[in-house]
Amino acid sequence: MGKQHWKPGNMLYPLPAVMVSCAREGENPNIITLAWVGTVCTNPPMVSISLRPSRYSYGIIRETEEFVINLTTKELLQAADYCGVKSGRDMDKFKELGLTPERAEILKHAPAIAESPVNIECRVAEVRELGSHHLFLAHVVSVGVEERYLDKAGKFDLNAAGLVSYSHGGYFVLGQQCGSFGYSVRAGKSGGKGKGSIKKTGCKREKPTETRVRDRKTGNLSRDGRGKNRK
Ligand SMILES: Cc1cc2nc3c(=O)[nH]c(=O)nc-3n(C[C@H](O)[C@H](O)[C@H](O)COP(=O)(O)O)c2cc1C
Numbered sequence: 001m002g003k004q005h006w007k008p009g010n011m012l013y014p015l016p017a018v019m020v021s022c023a024r025e026g027e028n029p030n031i032i033t034l035a036w037v038g039t040v041c042t043n044p045p046m047v048s049i050s051l052r053p054s055r056y057s058y059g060i061i062r063e064t065e066e067f068v069i070n071l072t073t074k075e076l077l078q079a080a081d082y083c084g085v086k087s088g089r090d091m092d093k094f095k096e097l098g099l100t101p102e103r104a105e106i107l108k109h110a111p112a113i114a115e116s117p118v119n120i121e122c123r124v125a126e127v128r129e130l131g132s133h134h135l136f137l138a139h140v141v142s143v144g145v146e147e148r149y150l151d152k153a154g155k156f157d158l159n160a161a162g163l164v165s166y167s168h169g170g171y172f173v174l175g176q177q178c179g180s181f182g183y184s185v186r187a188g189k190s191g192g193k194g195k196g197s198i199k200k201t202g203c204k205r206e207k208p209t210e211t212r213v214r215d216r217k218t219g220n221l222s223r224d225g226r227g228k229n230r231k
Contacts, residue, residue, distance in 0.1 A: 017166035032057035033084030050133035070116035117146035
């Protein structure tokens with residue numbers, strides 16, 4: 001069997017399905033679900049989102065130049081799908097879904113979603129009007145993480161949160177971990193060559209490595225689960 005060649009289109013999957021919150025004065029805060037989302041730079045930390053100008057959220061984000069990317073878990077999935085098919089023009093999605101708008105640490109207008117384990121506060125740096133979608137490049141100005149996923153030593157096990165991804169029209173909950181950054185060349189522990197290697201047919205869960213996150217209340221830095229794997 002060969003391959004078919006289709007006309008150009010988007011087939012880059014899986015993607016995150018995130019809940020982006022935004023707000024402007026005098027209106028209810030809103031949530032829009034987005035999959036056209038990406039990490040674009042480590043230093044300075046920057047992300048992108050792509051929006052159709054017809055979205056209610058578009059005008060809010062364009063005007064306030066702020067938004068929060070809230071990661072979606074299995075528990076939030078139904079709400080995320082709802083926020084991706086209903087418009088804030090017609091309803092208060094926070095209220096309708098029983099979600100809590102929480103004051104962001106740095107941003108002035110956009111709230112975080114309290115029920116999401118990770119709130120990435122973003123300030124727009126640039127908008128590129130590409131076509132059907134406009135690309136918003138934004139600086140990450142603060143990251144709030146749910147303490148429930150921090151152990152006593154400050155290790156952040158984000159993968160325990162049951163994060164959701166979106167692939168070709170379907171939602172999937174992250175499940176079995178099949179390796180970690182660089183494992184294919186790492187000897188020993190869980191590496192590709194040494195003892196305890198992950199076999200082609202099997203997967204095993206690995207302990208997270210560390211990096212630093214800021215505590216929302218105290219402002220103190222503590223460790224999280226990404227360590228040297230930064231790209
Ligand atoms: C899984 C999923 C991913 C989506 N991704 C995007 C996206 O990346 N960009 C976009 O403009 N709309 C996207 N949408 C559609 C919007 O979420 C949808 O039109 C929403 O109702 C707009 O809300 P608003 O009018 O309150 O802003 C997506 C919807 C779903 C369900």
